[in-house]
Amino acid sequence: MRTIRTRALALAGLTALALTGCATAGGTTAESTTDVIPELGEDEQVEIVFESYNLLQAGAWTDTIEGLIADFEAEHPNITVKAQPTQGAGAAGSNTVGSVQTQMLAGNPPDVAQLTFDTLDFAVTELGAKPIEQLVGSEAVDEALGGEHPMHERAATLGDWDGELYGMPYVFSTPVLFYNATALEAAGLPADVDLSTWEAVEEAAATVTAQTGKPSISVSCAVKGGSWCMQGMIRSAGGQVLSDDRTTIEFGEEGAVAAVQELRDLFDAGVLANEDSTAQYESFARGDTVFQLNTSALQATYMGAAAAGGWELANTGMPAFGDQQVVPTNSGSALFMFSEDPAKQRAAWELITFLTSDHAYEKISTGIGYLPLRTSLTEEGGALHEWTQSNPLVQPNLDQLDDLEPWVSYPGDSYVQVDDLLATAIEDAVFYGEDPAATMADAQERAQALIEE
Amino acid sequence: MAFVVLPAPAGRVPAVAASAAADRPRGLARIAGLSGAHLVLGVLAVVSIFPVYWMFATALRAPEDSLSQNPVVWPVSWANLAYVWDAIPLGSMLLNTFGMSLVLAVAQLLVAVLAAYGFARWSFPGRKILFLAFVGSWLVPFQVTMIPNYLLVSQMGLLDTVAGVIVPNLCSAFAVMLMRQHMQAFPSDLLDASQMDGRSSWGTLWRVVVPNMRPALAALAIMLFISAWNEYLWPSLVLRSSDQLVQVGIRSFLGAEGNNWGAVMAASGLACVPILLIYLFLQRYVVDAFVRSGLR
Numbered sequence A: 001m002r003t004i005r006t007r008a009l010a011l012a013g014l015t016a017l018a019l020t021g022c023a024t025a026g027g028t029t030a031e032s033t034t035d036v037i038p039e040l041g042e043d044e045q046v047e048i049v050f051e052s053y054n055l056l057q058a059g060a061w062t063d064t065i066e067g068l069i070a071d072f073e074a075e076h077p078n079i080t081v082k083a084q085p086t087q088g089a090g091a092a093g094s095n096t097v098g099s100v101q102t103q104m105l106a107g108n109p110p111d112v113a114q115l116t117f118d119t120l121d122f123a124v125t126e127l128g129a130k131p132i133e134q135l136v137g138s139e140a141v142d143e144a145l146g147g148e149h150p151m152h153e154r155a156a157t158l159g160d161w162d163g164e165l166y167g168m169p170y171v172f173s174t175p176v177l178f179y180n181a182t183a184l185e186a187a188g189l190p191a192d193v194d195l196s197t198w199e200a201v202e203e204a205a206a207t208v209t210a211q212t213g214k215p216s217i218s219v220s221c222a223v224k225g226g227s228w229c230m231q232g233m234i235r236s237a238g239g240q241v242l243s244d245d246r247t248t249i250e251f252g253e254e255g256a257v258a259a260v261q262e263l264r265d266l267f268d269a270g271v272l273a274n275e276d277s278t279a280q281y282e283s284f285a286r287g288d289t290v291f292q293l294n295t296s297a298l299q300a301t302y303m304g305a306a307a308a309g310g311w312e313l314a315n316t317g318m319p320a321f322g323d324q325q326v327v328p329t330n331s332g333s334a335l336f337m338f339s340e341d342p343a344k345q346r347a348a349w350e351l352i353t354f355l356t357s358d359h360a361y362e363k364i365s366t367g368i369g370y371l372p373l374r375t376s377l378t379e380e381g382g383a384l385h386e387w388t389q390s391n392p393l394v395q396p397n398l399d400q401l402d403d404l405e406p407w408v409s410y411p412g413d414s415y416v417q418v419d420d421l422l423a424t425a426i427e428d429a430v431f432y433g434e435d436p437a438a439t440m441a442d443a444q445e446r447a448q449a450l451i452e453e
Numbered sequence B: 001m002a003f004v005v006l007p008a009p010a011g012r013v014p015a016v017a018a019s020a021a022a023d024r025p026r027g028l029a030r031i032a033g034l035s036g037a038h039l040v041l042g043v044l045a046v047v048s049i050f051p052v053y054w055m056f057a058t059a060l061r062a063p064e065d066s067l068s069q070n071p072v073v074w075p076v077s078w079a080n081l082a083y084v085w086d087a088i089p090l091g092s093m094l095l096n097t098f099g100m101s102l103v104l105a106v107a108q109l110l111v112a113v114l115a116a117y118g119f120a121r122w123s124f125p126g127r128k129i130l131f132l133a134f135v136g137s138w139l140v141p142f143q144v145t146m147i148p149n150y151l152l153v154s155q156m157g158l159l160d161t162v163a164g165v166i167v168p169n170l171c172s173a174f175a176v177m178l179m180r181q182h183m184q185a186f187p188s189d190l191l192d193a194s195q196m197d198g199r200s201s202w203g204t205l206w207r208v209v210v211p212n213m214r215p216a217l218a219a220l221a222i223m224l225f226i227s228a229w230n231e232y233l234w235p236s237l238v239l240r241s242s243d244q245l246v247q248v249g250i251r252s253f254l255g256a257e258g259n260n261w262g263a264v265m266a267a268s269g270l271a272c273v274p275i276l277l278i279y280l281f282l283q284r285y286v287v288d289a290f291v292r293s294g295l296r
Helices: A004-025 A060-075 A096-105 A117-127 A132-136 A138-145 A181-186 A198-212 A227-236 A254-268 A277-286 A296-309 A342-355 A358-367 A385-390 A392-403 A415-431 A436-451 B012-059 B079-087 B090-121 B127-139 B142-155 B162-169 B173-184 B188-196 B201-212 B214-229 B233-238 B246-253 B261-281 B283-292
Strands: A046-051 A079-084 A112-116 A167-171 A175-180 A217-219 A291-295 A313-316 A333-337
Touching: A046 A342, A060 A079, A060 A342, A060 A358, A079 A342, A096 A112, A096 A117, A096 B142, A112 A117, A112 A342, A117 A167, A117 A227, A117 A333, A117 A415, A132 A138, A132 A342, A138 A342, A167 A342, A175 A181, A175 A227, A175 A296, A175 A392, A181 A198, A198 A254, A198 A291, A217 A254, A217 A277, A227 A254, A227 A291, A227 A415, A254 A415, A254 A436, A277 A291, A277 A296, A291 A296, A296 A313, A296 A392, A313 A392, A333 A342, A342 A358, A385 A392, A415 A436, B012 B079, B012 B261, B079 B090, B079 B246, B079 B261, B090 B127, B090 B162, B090 B173, B090 B201, B090 B214, B090 B246, B090 B261, B127 B173, B142 B162, B142 B233, B162 B233, B173 B214, B188 B201, B201 B214, B214 B261, B214 B283, B233 B246, B246 B261, B261 B283
Parallel strands: A046 A079, A046 A112, A217 A291
Antiparallel strands: A112 A333, A167 A333, A175 A291, A175 A313
16 A cells, blocks of 8 residues: 555645746736626526535545535525545645646636645745635625624634735634643642643653653644644744744744754653654554644544543643743635636635635534634624533633734745745754754755745 | 395494584574574564554554554454445445556556567667667656646546546556567567468467467556556546545545544555455466566
8 A cells, every 4th residue: 555645745745846837827916906806697607616625534524515515505506616625635734735736737726725824925926816805805805704703803814915815714723732631630730730831831741751751742843744833832932933024034043942942851851752743643642642732623533532542631722931922823724716707706705705604614613623713603692602612622722812823824936845944953953952043043044045046 | 044244334334424413503504594584584574464464453443442552453343444434435436446447457458568569579760769768758757747647638628537547547668668578588489480370460469479478468467457556646636536546535534633544444454455355366476477577
């Protein structure tokens, strides 16, 4: 059996390389369209293609999205939606841009595509994502983001570029510190032990490790694939990965180095496990590690593991660096439009608004378990109030939204390589003995050269 | 009747004894060497088989035990297999994959026989360059030709069809190369005799060459079938739905929110069954295929 995942990663990289020129040729940046696309006529039949990485996964993911598409088609009988998964992807969430690029090269991109937030810059400046706000008008965008249960203010702007909406925020999660409350109690710690700062986490982890004799904490931000959450750690330590004017890489500066140094200290203290992202969540699910900083989207997986293993799952927000403000970042995706035809653009907009409506979040949150971006749905009287009450582990995730900052997308065609440089430098500095300051500075220099190409 | 006891030839007994004494350590060394070799082979066999065992072991655990590291599977549960069967249309996927692999293997074999016959039977200008071009195409990584092939398939309107998976792979340079080797080794006397009997080149191919190369053809066909069956990357690019081929379907249980290993292993195990059956019934040919191809 071939290694699916490795080959898909290779595909993503090669596709990006092979198609960069083509994507550039087809690029559209902030078209100066002033006319709003017309509404569809009552008898005007339109067929659009919707590409979603959620459709790669069998079970609740595919069932929920297909159910929503069916609801949409029932509500809009003149619009037919052909839903398809991301092409050439190894796992959900990978190759989202590569897939659109490949189809664009063949002259047939999807009308609406679910792309991860780290691709925002590339999607807008190179891939030719349509300026939704110019196409439908600011009033329509405000109306779509507002309503009885408006989208959380921190979420609403995640897909904006130059102050205009290009990607409608769709689903995302934030980094949450999960822990095994049963194991804590076995180590003599209270289940509600203070885990609000990294110092407190290290102390608790050291207590558990002293009892078990093995590393007790894993941090997905520290390994490849976790850069989105590492950006949150870096922001929380007072640094940032990219300057505000988006011209200078800054992950070799003081704040970022402090975050990496904290992880290195945990590793040197013998409490941080050196595991890749898959091994991390499997170890935690098995009960081998006791603390896990990872995406809140893993909650359902861990709840199942805890129920099967007979232990109690608990969680809290990201730990702080001393008395500094915690700044979580988001993973997840937005819905981008690639239609050229005005009728398809209008149909695409109808689909986008439907998929981010109260009804959709009700289905998505209860079906898949994603965070509802229309957070007031979880409040008393909201459709998800009962769901939130029965899922108290959602609360730290909801609480973190108030301090949320976007997952930064790097400028230029080499955004994937920049992210890889950062991840490699972090792994080298944390797990393989390299000096954090020197390694991060070197990675910063190389990344800077890439974004200036 | 008298028996005469003859003295043993001088030095014989001591010589035999000496030889036996000398052979004993040599025999022991041989046994030790053989034991060591078998031990190494045994370890390698276990290492090779273990991933397959682990796949079926994980598939047969209860879903909540799918992360268990216990090598013993108990209690055995069919839940993962049942879930996979319900979650994706595995039956039709297996049928589609079987059909695709069969068509590809037959087509590649046909092209290989015709091309190899041409290369081996006739000398013509540019033969070497043409053959080198074939070999060269085999050496070009798939990722390089992937995008041009995708565009071609798109222009032919074959995206999202099993035909789109098949068409760009109708010719296998590897198969051509292998068949050419066999054809070159084919006795030229037989070809000449066939010609003297008045058979055309076409008739000679199908009535003389092919029947005599049946074992090689069978071996190659099996290899091509297995290779087509295991294909993932190209189908995952061409097919816009995950429910057509089994190798793409397995991906359905890998997710951003954690992988459903029980289901992945159950689907993978079921996807392996046809290949394992082929191996079971055509073991001699399968081994032969790898030996003939120079692969071990």
